[in-house]
Amino acid sequence: MSRGRRSPAALAVVPVLVPGAGRPEPPPDLDPLEQRAWREVIAALPPHWVDPAGQLILKRLAAQAAIAESLEVRIRDLRAQSQDDSKEAGALAARHGLASKSIADLLAQLRATPKSRTVPRAAGPRVLQAPEWRPWEIKGGQAQAAKPEA
Numbered sequence: 001m002s003r004g005r006r007s008p009a010a011l012a013v014v015p016v017l018v019p020g021a022g023r024p025e026p027p028p029d030l031d032p033l034e035q036r037a038w039r040e041v042i043a044a045l046p047p048h049w050v051d052p053a054g055q056l057i058l059k060r061l062a063a064q065a066a067i068a069e070s071l072e073v074r075i076r077d078l079r080a081q082s083q084d085d086s087k088e089a090g091a092l093a094a095r096h097g098l099a100s101k102s103i104a105d106l107l108a109q110l111r112a113t114p115k116s117r118t119v120p121r122a123a124g125p126r127v128l129q130a131p132e133w134r135p136w137e138i139k140g141g142q143a144q145a146a147k148p149e150a
Helices: 032-044 052-080 087-109 123-128
Strands: none
Touching: 032 052, 052 087
């Protein structure tokens, strides 16, 4: 660190951006349903949130969202025909559940949900309750206290 007065340029605040390219457009190989899902997720996230690795996850997320939406349409059609208790409806519901679970997992990986961005309240007290010994100090099922250095 230099000594003395700092120039105005040195004092200027430079905005720090999370790696990413602003709000990336969906890849051209996605179908319209997937592109809509892509844009909805990107619009819900802060600018520069999704980096190139996150775009790979987002592409899978858009595909799962499109699958889930098409399954929902088929389930609604069966319900409108009063066939919502058929085997086909049950199979569609199971597939929809798996797609929904996958979407939730991918959203969490992108840190796109409020829950995935916060630390649980229980984490603070649990850190304070952590034992004084370290895991490698366990021998024979009991913790061996670290020997004070003299």
